[in-house]
Amino acid sequence: MIVTTQQLFKVAYGRFAVGAYNINNVEQTMGLFRGCFDSKAPFIIQISKGARSYTHKLMLEAIIRTADQVFPEAIYAVHLDHGDEATCMDCIASGFYSSVMIDASHDPFEKNVEITKRVVQAAHAKGISVEAELGMLGGVEEDIKVEDGNACLTDPAQAEEFFKLTGCDSLACAIGTSHGAFKFKGKQSLHFEIIEAIQQRCPGKPLVMHGSSSVPQEEVRRINAAGGQLAGAVGVDENEYLPAAKRGVTKINIDTDGRLVWTRVHREFFRDKPAEFDFRPPGKIFMAEYAKFIAHKNEKLGSAGTLDEVRAAVSKK
Numbered sequence: 533m534i535v536t537t538q539q540l541f542k543v544a545y546g547r548f549a550v551g552a553y554n555i556n557n558v559e560q561t562m563g564l565f566r567g568c569f570d571s572k573a574p575f576i577i578q579i580s581k582g583a584r585s586y587t588h589k590l591m592l593e594a595i596i597r598t599a600d601q602v603f604p605e606a607i608y609a610v611h612l613d614h615g616d617e618a619t620c621m622d623c624i625a626s627g628f629y630s631s632v633m634i635d636a637s638h639d640p641f642e643k644n645v646e647i648t649k650r651v652v653q654a655a656h657a658k659g660i661s662v663e664a665e666l667g668m669l670g671g672v673e674e675d676i677k678v679e680d681g682n683a684c685l686t687d688p689a690q691a692e693e694f695f696k697l698t699g700c701d702s703l704a705c706a707i708g709t710s711h712g713a714f715k716f717k718g719k720q721s722l723h724f725e726i727i728e729a730i731q732q733r734c735p736g737k738p739l740v741m742h743g744s745s746s747v748p749q750e751e752v753r754r755i756n757a758a759g760g761q762l763a764g765a766v767g768v769d770e771n772e773y774l775p776a777a778k779r780g781v782t783k784i785n786i787d788t789d790g791r792l793v794w795t796r797v798h799r800e801f802f803r804d805k806p807a808e809f810d811f812r813p814p815g816k817i818f819m820a821e822y823a824k825f826i827a828h829k830n831e832k833l834g835s836a837g838t839l840d841e842v843r844a845a846v847s848k849k
């Protein structure tokens with residue numbers, strides 16, 4: 533069942549976070565639905581602009597509609613990740629997406645507000661939720677690269693004003709993370725003081741953490757042992773997900789960790805079976821490993837085991 537992110541956040545706020553996982557193909561989709569079925573968790577499927585153009589935007593829609601038939605008990609939102617205004621409008625018009633992210637965080641505050649307001653107006657007219665972004669994460673976001681020195685944490689006073697001016701449903705905040713596999717050079721930790729200050733000024737407003745992959749060191753070790761070159765890769769401490777969720781971080785975005793699972797499975801498979809050329813055996817291993825990975829993440833986010841409660845809440849009229 534497809535629901536809005538807002539419906540999921542109503543149940544989760546202050547208690548647990550809903551995992552938002554990026555998908556690009558059938559194998560990821562099957563692993564994601566399976567892992568959420570096994571851990572009895574609601575989830576958010578994220579589709580980036582890159583994912584929409586990888587095969588075809590309609591292909592992802594068809595894959596998800598089919599997964600919905602294979603896993604009829606699933607409860608999830610379909611969300612555009614890091615959209616520009618035109619892509620948001622396309623997703624709103626599609627009748628398929630239940631949530632969009634407008635990312636105008638690279639524009640000045642006033643322009644970010646202006647663009648976000650237009651998307652909120654169009655989305656809310658169709659009952660679709662809107663996530664916006666304020667502050668700048670380091671690392672690579674789609675085609676925009678933010679140098680470390682230019683990343684800036686979200687200003688809590690601006691966050692309060694931004695919510696009021698735009699009417700957005702949730703806000704992606706820069707709280708010390710960055711996209712990709714190389715997140716911290718020095719000490720590894722979220723800025724809990726910023727999260728708390730934002731929650732104080734914006735009580736009840738769902739916050740979103742991008743760049744939340746934990747980059748498991750065992751995964752990095754195995755990839756490097758199988759020929760990879762990911763020395764120095766490091767991510768967020770998974771044990772910080774729940775403390776962040778208790779402070780209003782209700783959506784936690786994870787993409788890189790899933791890519792690491794894919795890379796480890798395929799590197800090890802072809803290292804150990806150099807004469808193989810059928811892609812289905814490693815594909816099968818990947819789907820099973822990805823499902824295990826998703827179930828584990830849902831445990832860490834606190835969303836595992838909440839599906840019945842979420843079903844009861846979203847079924848109420």
Ligand code: G3H
Pocket residue numbers: 554580581582583613614672673674711787788
């Ligand atoms: O924030 C970016 C997400 O990890 C999506 O990555 O644009 O390469 O699909 P992508």
Ligand code: 13P
Pocket residue numbers: 554613614710711712713741742743744745746785786787788789
């Ligand atoms: P990671 O690169 O940490 O997985 O973050 C993904 C993300 O924020 C997608 O929007």
Ligand code: ZN
Pocket residue numbers: 614711742743785
């Ligand atoms: Zn992101």
